[in-house]
Amino acid sequence: AEAQTVATRKWQVPFGAALRSGPLANEADYRSVFAAYCDQVVSEGGLKWFDLRPSIERFDFSEGDRYLAFAQANRMLLRGHTLVWHGALPPWAEAIDSAAIAEREMVRHIETVVGHYRGKIANWDVVNEAIADDPKTAPGLRDGLWLRQLGPRYIALAFRTAAKADPGAKLILNDYDIEFVGDRFRRKREAFLRLIRSLRADNVPLHGVGLQGHLSENQIDQAGLTAFASEVKAMGLEFMVTELDVVDNKMPGPPELRDMVVAARVHDFLGAIFAAIRPSAVLTWGITDKYSWVPIYFKRGDGLPNRPLPFDVHYKPKPMMQVIEHFC
Numbered sequence: 001a002e003a004q005t006v007a008t009r010k011w012q013v014p015f016g017a018a019l020r021s022g023p024l025a026n027e028a029d030y031r032s033v034f035a036a037y038c039d040q041v042v043s044e045g046g047l048k049w050f051d052l053r054p055s056i057e058r059f060d061f062s063e064g065d066r067y068l069a070f071a072q073a074n075r076m077l078l079r080g081h082t083l084v085w086h087g088a089l090p091p092w093a094e095a096i097d098s099a100a101i102a103e104r105e106m107v108r109h110i111e112t113v114v115g116h117y118r119g120k121i122a123n124w125d126v127v128n129e130a131i132a133d134d135p136k137t138a139p140g141l142r143d144g145l146w147l148r149q150l151g152p153r154y155i156a157l158a159f160r161t162a163a164k165a166d167p168g169a170k171l172i173l174n175d176y177d178i179e180f181v182g183d184r185f186r187r188k189r190e191a192f193l194r195l196i197r198s199l200r201a202d203n204v205p206l207h208g209v210g211l212q213g214h215l216s217e218n219q220i221d222q223a224g225l226t227a228f229a230s231e232v233k234a235m236g237l238e239f240m241v242t243e244l245d246v247v248d249n250k251m252p253g254p255p256e257l258r259d260m261v262v263a264a265r266v267h268d269f270l271g272a273i274f275a276a277i278r279p280s281a282v283l284t285w286g287i288t289d290k291y292s293w294v295p296i297y298f299k300r301g302d303g304l305p306n307r308p309l310p311f312d313v314h315y316k317p318k319p320m321m322q323v324i325e326h327f328c
């Protein structure tokens with residue numbers, strides 16, 4: 001089927017999506033949908049340590065450079081994901097067992113990568129997923145290499161290093177699972193705000209907050225999310241949606257019905273955010289159901305296809321896209 005690429009890109013709020021290298025190289029329909037709809041793109045992989053740091057001494061920018069070339073050719077802004085994360089570390093980094101080496105490699109990584117893309121990647125997820133999934137006691141930071149080796153100070157160090165390497169880049173703190181109804185999500189939301197406030201108090205160069213937006217069968221806590229976005233706005237920070245999709249493995253029903261539930265969930269989510277703040281961008285985590293992490297990590301048990309993204313496998317826009325067009 002041919003892609004229905006009605007050129008829009010007349011967004012009030014910039015819209016974008018995560019890119020993958022395979023279809024970017026091999027599928028014209030894939031490229032056309034991005035070109036027609038996206039003001040911004042982000043790399044789904046390629047700029048993670050696993051891809052950039054095959055060994056301790058080598059940096060491999062080949063994949064990231066391909067995303068940059070595509071973004072520049074189409075006059076899109078490229079976001080960088082992600083400089084410091086507990087995940088997607090190569091084995092040699094997982095094995096780091098001293099604070100001195102952890103600090104040296106984290107700083108060198110940020111200086112080298114942000115330096116390589118200085119003036120070209122406008123916006124970085126500097127620290128990703130810093131908050132624990134169920135933070136019962138303060139500060140509620142997630143366990144991982146960087147926290148274990150460096151303690152909570154790794155976060156401020158990452159932001160300060162990134163700001164030095166590219167003073168023009170917007171530096172984002174990105175996290176997830178703060179938008180749902182339930183105590184665990186409320187505690188995570190509070191811990192996230194606590195961290196943002198303490199970075200502000202310490203004059204850390206933080207410019208914005210990213211909310212991933214991996215939605216699911218969970219109800220959106222609209223009042224809680226609006227209050228959160230209002231706090232972010234009151235601090236003078238930007239707010240962006242960085243990885244929107246709907247993990248639908250626990251949502252019942254045939255695809256057409258599920259598409260409506262998925263769209264309604266996105267409506268609740270964006271509605272609660274836009275009630276408080278105009279986000280600086282909304283990005284989905286992929287653009288077509290054909291290429292998504294959801295069927296890999298959250299495969300349905302009933303044999304029916306997952307439908308997590310704004311376009312179906314034939315690049316036909318789904319109700320979720322209409323909701324995005326309504327808000328953005």
Ligand code: XIL
Binds near residue numbers: 045128212292
């Ligand atoms: C996921 C990618 O989509 C997968 O292809 C990869 O194998 C694992 O990572 N939160 C994040 C993203 O910040 O980096 C993750 O991306 C999805 C969850």
